[in-house]
Structure formats: C-alpha cells, structure tokens
C-alpha cells in the first residue's frame with residue numbers, strides 16, 4: 001500500500017466520466033446524476049438505507065473481478081459486520097442494492113439512490129481494503145471528513161453533526177496533496193494548528209468512523 005493514500009484512489013481532478021454512461025464525479029469520487037432533477041436528491045428524502053432489526057444492504061459483485069479482488073471487496077464488507085450493525089447480504093432480486101463494478105476510477109453515490117446503485121472500483125488502483133470502506137461509507141450516507149460546507153449543497157450527513165471530534169485519521173479524510181497540481185510540493189489541505197500532522201493516511205476505518213456510523217444507523221451495541 002502506497003503512503004500517498006490521497007492519490008491512491010482518487011483522480012487528480014474532478015472528472016467527467018469517460019464513458020457517456022458514467023455519472024458526473026464531484027469532490028473527487030462522489031457520483032452525481034447529470035440533470036437538475038437529480039442534482040440533489042438527498043436533500044429531499046432520507047438517504048440512509050432502511051433499517052429493520054439491523055440495517056440490511058443487498059450487494060452484488062461484478063463477475064469481472066478476479067477471485068482475489070472479490071475477496072478484498074468481501075473482506076471490506078465484513079469489516080462493517082464486525083464493527084457496526086449493518087448487514088450486507090447477497091442480492092436476491094431486491095429493488096435497491098449496491099453493485100460493485102470495475103468502472104472508470106473509484107467512485108460512489110452519496111447515500112441510498114434506489115435501484116441498482118453502482119460503486120465503481122477500477123481493477124487497477126481501486127480494489128483496496130481502505131477504498132472499499134471509503135466508497136461503501138459514501139453509499140451509506142457519509143461525506144468526506146474535511147469541511148466542504150462552503151461548496152457543498154449535496155451533503156446528507158455532515159459527519160460532525162454526529163457529535164464527534166474532527167478526525168484526521170478518518171478513512172473519509174483526503175490526503176494533504178489530494179488534487180494538487182504539484183504532488184508532494186503544493187498541499188491542498190493544511191491541518192491547523194499543526195500543519196505537520198499526518199492526514200489522509202488511513203488504512204481502515206478509524207474508531208471515530210465507526211462511532212459515527214453506529215450513531216447514524218442507531219446501532220445499539222456500541
């Protein structure tokens with residue numbers, strides 16, 4: 001695993017998908033449907049996945065992945081079973097489900113969209129434990145950790161509304177040089193008050209990521 005987590009799974013700049021069927025990508029890796037009607041669906045309805053006794057999220061993993069890649073994705077999903085009350089189950093004709101697909105880059109929609117919901121994990125560069133957790137957290141309603149409030153009208157969960165401290169170690173935190181034109185020299189995110197603090201180096205969900213998740217989904221056991 002390279003140290004430069006921020007660029008490990010993110011394109012250098014917000015991009016328009018290469019394929020005409022690809023969604024618009026904002027904030028590095030958050031997919032948006034093009035068209036005003038769908039521009040901000042999460043402001044109009046609850047984008048959490050529904051809970052019964054426990055949250056249940058059907059998933060389907062594209063057969064294009066190798067067994068090794070499939071295993072990494074499954075282990076990423078199981079990590080949620082071990083630390084939260086969400087449960088991923090194999091898709092069985094369910095209406096709403098997550099579809100892991102090797103598209104262009106690593107990206108995910110924000111919150112439950114309804115129907116087949118793609119999480120793109122490109123085979124070259126995206127199939128890593130930390131990236132699986134990151135993109136799944138987007139799909140389950142979490143935005144990036146850093147404050148995007150001044151340019152963010154699509155957030156459905158302001159992570160810090162969940163009453164946890166700002167978390168530099170969050171798996172949802174960009175690296176210091178994310179989107180930088182000169183990687184390693186021109187930081188785009190400078191932590192305060194200590195500009196040398198390590199950010200964006202997460203290899204898995206932090207303790208606070210898990211706390212937030214369990215608060216959002218009302219997991220009672222943690």
Ligand SMILES: [Zn+2]
Nearest residue numbers: 029030134144
């Ligand atoms: Zn992201």
